[in-house]
Amino acid sequence: MANPRPSSHRLLRSRLLPPPSISCYVLVLLAFSAFIFLFSQRQITVVDRNPSDESFEDLKERLWGSASGYGYRPCVKRTQKYAAPQKWNRYLTVRSNGGLNQMRTGICDMVAVARLMNATLVIPQLDKRSFWQDTSTFSDIFDESHFINSQEGDVHIVRELPKELESAPRARKHFTSWSGASYYEEMSQLWKDYQVIHVPKSDSRLANNDLPIDIQRLRCRAMYHSLRFSNPIERLGKKLVERLKSHGQYIALHLRFEKDMLSFTGCTYGLNDMEAEELRIMREITNHWKLKDINSTEQRLGGFCPLTPKEVGIFLKALGYPSSTWIYVAAGEIYGGETYLSDLRSRFPNLVFKETLATKEELKDFSSHSSQTAAIDYIISVESDVFVPSYTGNMARAVEGHRRFLGHRKTINPDRKGLVELFDMIDRGELKEGAKLSSLVSEMHEHRQGAPRKRYGSLPGSKGRDRLRTEESFYENPFPECICLAGKH
Structure with a gap:
């Protein structure tokens, strides 16, 4: 239903308002306009921070929050079945290929491979022939002493081959990519003929899945605890x-x-x-x-x-x-x-x-x-x-x-x-x-x-x-x- 038109009596009354009343209306109007201006400026600032009308705290949580880890935490302890390593008189030498992170993951894979093959790991040589042509050595990038010491209880690591083995014949082996534990058990047959196995590439040598949990956790200990930067x-x-x-x-x-x-x-x-x-x-x-x-x-x-x-x-x-x-x-x-x-x-x-x-x-x-x-x-x-x-x-x-x-x-x-x-x-x-x-x-x-x-x-x-x-x-x-x-x- 349409609103009724105002009566002639009301119109007449509005025209006869005394001047003081008009002044009050003007003052109220000016005050209201000022309030609207200030409020709009505040809203402009808020919109700049918050285009979707969220509260500032909600926006901050959405942009920066990560829910405090969702209640998850690292779990890398050895299981009760995990046996102590032995100092084997057989050695794995490695040339890590690629850029920094390709080398890092490859090195951690080689720690696990050494464990699977019951071998002593020699500190890997880093790639100096990749696109970046970096001459850095292992100790230039990583804390070598920490890497060796922190692997006690997992893998025996040495800085270099014993002198009597420097000229010994080596098996040069390109391990198959994404291989499981059974593959490396088979590769252990090489120890019958060699004391040293050389691995020319270290990247992606281990499977992502279906490995024993202790080997997976060893990879994490190597990556997040042992392989610390210099x-x-x-x-x-x-x-x-x-x-x-x-x-x-x-x-x-x-x-x-x-x-x-x-x-x-x-x-x-x-x-x-x-x-x-x-x-x-x-x-x-x-x-x-x-x-x-x-x-x-x-x-x-x-x-x-x-x-x-x-x-x-x-x-x-x-x-x-x-x-x-x-x-x-x-x-x-x-x-x-x-x-x-x-x-x-x-x-x-x-x-x-x-x-x-x-x-x-x-x-x-x-x-x-x-x-x-x-x-x-x-x-x-x-x-x-x-x-x-x-x-x-x-x-x-x-x-x-x-x-x-x-x-x-x-x-x-x-x-x-x-x-x-x-x-x-x-x-x-x-x-x-x-x-x-x-x-x-x-x-x-x-x-x-x-x-x-x-x-x-x-x-x-x-x-x-x-x-x-x-x-x-x-x-x-x-x-x-x-x-x-x-x-x-």
Whole structure:
């Protein structure tokens, strides 16, 4: 029913109000306007921090919280069936291949292999021929004495072969990838003819699953307790963590927008023709990269490309992180430098690298050794309030696993395939940055933030040894063997 029209008596009365009444109405109106202005300014500030109308505390918990480890904790104690090791007069020598984290996981695998084969492990030699051409020795990167001493009760480790065995014949053995305990029991037959077995490659020598629990827990003790970084690296890493935390909470961003990664994956989205050709040539001349002809568009649409710095900026903004957030970039040299970093920096001005966080004097002993600087990045990433990898590689997997082991610290894994669809909608003008995008991105990543879960098995349809290749890495998620609820073992 429509509202009745005002009567002529009421209209007449309103026209005859005395001047003081009009003044009161004006004053009330001005006061109300001032209140609205101040309230709107406060709301603008809150909206900048909280685009989804959450309370500030709820927003803070959503952005930074990790539910205090969900009640899970490390469990790496030996079972009652675990026998004490013997000092065997047979030796395993190892050359660890790859970058820092590929070598780290390989070394820990070799600790377990030495245990399975009843061998003494000689301190591994590190890869000096990889892409990074790093001349660092084991003791340059790791605390060698701690590594040896902390393995007492598990594996006997020595710094070098006994002199009488230096010229002895050796079995050079490429152990089969992702092998189980029974395989290494068979390989123990080699001891009948040799006292020394040399392993030219250490990466992925052990299966992710179906190993005895004591072997799995040994891998965790080796990775998270024994293989500690050298004192100089530990000191600088912790010092830089303290500098970051002095500004509040921070994100560690593993930004894999580096020349070697873009060339290897064939991802050229956002690059110019000259840069794309440079990456293609690099891929052609790198012998051990078997895939040469790659369709960059298909790679990106399939979610197989690292996010670009611009895409990372859009992603973090959509999740709700304010522009004042401190972001530490854990990476090597970013391809294209400031040309491709400028958009990310415009969204998050507090974007820092180890070169801007540390002094030249502090970095001088590490700067020419990529594995040592990567170790500094690793420490800062593990200790961050939030870790975000732009691509799933050895570093990302190792950091995520370590953070899970330490209490499921918040780790946001971007759904690259899903995000690319949204980014392309923005490019086509079908979607704008704002509340709608934030809602879509937040919903997409609700269950991609490092909460406890069992390790993924192989991909559907995979067969034979390829099935083992597709399993989630043990070091990416050591649950359930090395992580359990408080009070359980």
